[in-house]
Amino acid sequence: MQLSSTLTWLIDAASASPGADRFLAELGTHLIKDGIPLAGGALTLAVPHPIIARRTWLWRAENGEVIEAVGFAPAGLAGDSSGDAGRRWLSGLAAGAVHEDLVGSAERGPLLGWIAQRRFTEAETDRLRDAARFAAAPLAALSARATLSAALEAYLGRRSAARVLAGPLRREVGETIRAVLLYGDLRSFTALSEAEPPAAVITALGGWFDCIGGAVHAFGGEVLKFIGDGVLAIFPVGDRPREACDAALRAVASAKAGMAHLDTTRREHGLPPLSFGVALHLGEILWGNVGAADRLDFTAIGPAVNLVSRLEGLCRPLGRTVLISSTIATEASTALVPLGTHALRGIATPCAVYTLPDD
Numbered sequence: 001m002q003l004s005s006t007l008t009w010l011i012d013a014a015s016a017s018p019g020a021d022r023f024l025a026e027l028g029t030h031l032i033k034d035g036i037p038l039a040g041g042a043l044t045l046a047v048p049h050p051i052i053a054r055r056t057w058l059w060r061a062e063n064g065e066v067i068e069a070v071g072f073a074p075a076g077l078a079g080d081s082s083g084d085a086g087r088r089w090l091s092g093l094a095a096g097a098v099h100e101d102l103v104g105s106a107e108r109g110p111l112l113g114w115i116a117q118r119r120f121t122e123a124e125t126d127r128l129r130d131a132a133r134f135a136a137a138p139l140a141a142l143s144a145r146a147t148l149s150a151a152l153e154a155y156l157g158r159r160s161a162a163r164v165l166a167g168p169l170r171r172e173v174g175e176t177i178r179a180v181l182l183y184g185d186l187r188s189f190t191a192l193s194e195a196e197p198p199a200a201v202i203t204a205l206g207g208w209f210d211c212i213g214g215a216v217h218a219f220g221g222e223v224l225k226f227i228g229d230g231v232l233a234i235f236p237v238g239d240r241p242r243e244a245c246d247a248a249l250r251a252v253a254s255a256k257a258g259m260a261h262l263d264t265t266r267r268e269h270g271l272p273p274l275s276f277g278v279a280l281h282l283g284e285i286l287w288g289n290v291g292a293a294d295r296l297d298f299t300a301i302g303p304a305v306n307l308v309s310r311l312e313g314l315c316r317p318l319g320r321t322v323l324i325s326s327t328i329a330t331e332a333s334t335a336l337v338p339l340g341t342h343a344l345r346g347i348a349t350p351c352a353v354y355t356l357p358d359d
Helices: 005-012 020-033 084-093 122-156 158-166 189-195 198-218 241-268 303-312 326-331
Strands: 038-046 052-060 066-072 099-102 111-116 174-186 222-227 230-236 276-292 295-301 322-325 337-342 351-355
Touching: 005 020, 005 122, 020 038, 020 052, 020 066, 020 122, 038 084, 038 122, 052 084, 066 084, 084 111, 099 122, 111 122, 122 158, 158 222, 158 276, 158 295, 174 189, 174 198, 174 241, 174 303, 189 198, 198 222, 198 230, 198 241, 198 276, 222 295, 230 241, 241 276, 241 322, 241 326, 276 303, 276 326, 303 322, 303 351, 322 326, 326 351
Parallel strands: 276 322
Antiparallel strands: 038 052, 038 111, 052 066, 099 111, 174 230, 174 276, 222 230, 276 295, 322 351, 337 351
């Protein structure tokens, strides 16, 4: 059977595409080689993500450029893959009518769209439909990888998800890295849980995690764990400890501002403010798999993790919102306020403690 270059590529090599952007660009290039005068194309995939409903990649034939458009949808539309962003972009790119194919049998499956400077002929439309049918298998594989990656990132964070996907699923597999550790905790959460209905408690937790987690991610860190009402995050150091320390301090300042705004809103609704404590420490951690033989967790462990959690426990007795260890104070460009040396429960060596100037 004599197949076109496009169909041969879809059968033999397309499943190995590293991502949707490369898949779309290579498919478009093969279609042009087979005589279809494309000006551009679009590929839309629905993704299981708490915020993003769908991702659309847009390819311009003129220069081979691929850009991405992210679709945010209200609850209930998370599975929608209508491809509106791709359709609008293609319509503005060229004069012809947009040709679209829903790939596979699923109603919300991948959507391929194409545009030329004129209307496609009937023969060209048939060839595009053939390409869509042959694209079903490689796109299913690509979509499965994207689904797995999105789910892992939502639960583990981007860096940790990449490590899990790249490494063997075995206990005691990990690496030692140097990182700024952030540990935060809501105060009086037990009392809040007993006094408020579960829905109100969940809303309070969501507001707190949005503030602290959003600030961490905005400044290049990653949330590793939500532990009850606590959060553990890291800012990997690499060879730039000062930049990591400064980023963590900016994240804490941003989280404080976010919590102040949240408390204003809560007071307007007759709700009590949410007090919290945050600690920062710079040290080495083992970042990898722990757990039972058949049930793993990807996390950070080590003396530095113990220290930062104990340091946060000093926030209430010292009357501070933010406490910072001397390892951060030595590296950071911000002048911090010393609070003396304090013993930490379970830690052999007393710790020199600092705070922010405005805390």
